[in-house]
Amino acid sequence: xxxxxxxxxxxxxxxxxxxxxIGYHNEDGYTVMNNIHNYKPITVSGENTYTGxxxxxxxSGYIQGKNTHKQLINHEEGDITIDFTKFDGTxxxxxxxxxxxxKSENTENYGDIKVLGNxxxxxxxxxxxxxxxxxxxxxxxxxxxxxxxxxxxxxxIVGGMCSQGQYGGTYLECKNTGDFxxxxxxxxxxxxxxxxxxxxxTDGS
Numbered sequence: 001x002x003x004x005x006x007x008x009x010x011x012x013x014x015x016x017x018x019x020x021x022i023g024y025h026n027e028d029g030y031t032v033m034n035n036i037h038n039y040k041p042i043t044v045s046g047e048n049t050y051t052g053x054x055x056x057x058x059x060s061g062y063i064q065g066k067n068t069h070k071q072l073i074n075h076e077e078g079d080i081t082i083d084f085t086k087f088d089g090t091x092x093x094x095x096x097x098x099x100x101x102x103k104s105e106n107t108e109n110y111g112d113i114k115v116l117g118n119x120x121x122x123x124x125x126x127x128x129x130x131x132x133x134x135x136x137x138x139x140x141x142x143x144x145x146x147x148x149x150x151x152x153x154x155x156x157i158v159g160g161m162c163s164q165g166q167y168g169g170t171y172l173e174c175k176n177t178g179d180f181x182x183x184x185x186x187x188x189x190x191x192x193x194x195x196x197x198x199x200x201x202t203d204g205s
Contacts, residue, residue: 078111092130159199
């Protein structure tokens with residue numbers, strides 16, 4: 001359980017992994033993560049000249065490998081604010097986990113997500129999981145709002161459950177009640193993919 005506020009700012013030139021509880025976990029073996037909660041806000045700001053991908057999540061950031069996740073909950077106090085004056089790479093942002101493979105049960109987000117600033121590439125935002133590969137999701141709830149007021153060079157992809165689902169997957173008993181807002185001042189260079197449940201759902205999903 002995290003009860004400490006995260007406020008990260010500065011000038012970066014590499015991948016950013018930020019989360020309320022687990023920033024990065026890459027394990028080839030089988031791992032069970034159970035009953036993990038975030039109760040505090042997360043703010044990430046500044047500049048990043050790295051052109052690869054970065055990950056910000058309310059509970060977990062980048063999680064890869066064969067894992068089972070139960071009761072990962074980002075509470076109402078766990079609002080996420082992303083505000084970069086310059087961001088050259090792709091960013092994945094989620095209320096629960098920004099990248100998550102394999103199985104999850106009882107994942108819930110009640111925190112709001114706000115994205116401000118300037119982004120040269122694409123921005124992926126989701127209530128539950130931003131990037132989801134080879135997955136099974138059972139009983140997920142997003143009740144957090146998503147607000148975007150930003151300049152985005154490529155695409156904006158937003159989903160209540162998942163912004164980018166790929167390589168096969170199943171969602172059962174999942175619900176979104178959060179509102180999505182893209183301000184009239186926002187500029188998106190390519191496409192906007194916005195869905196109450198999924199932003200994009202491709203490659204055999």
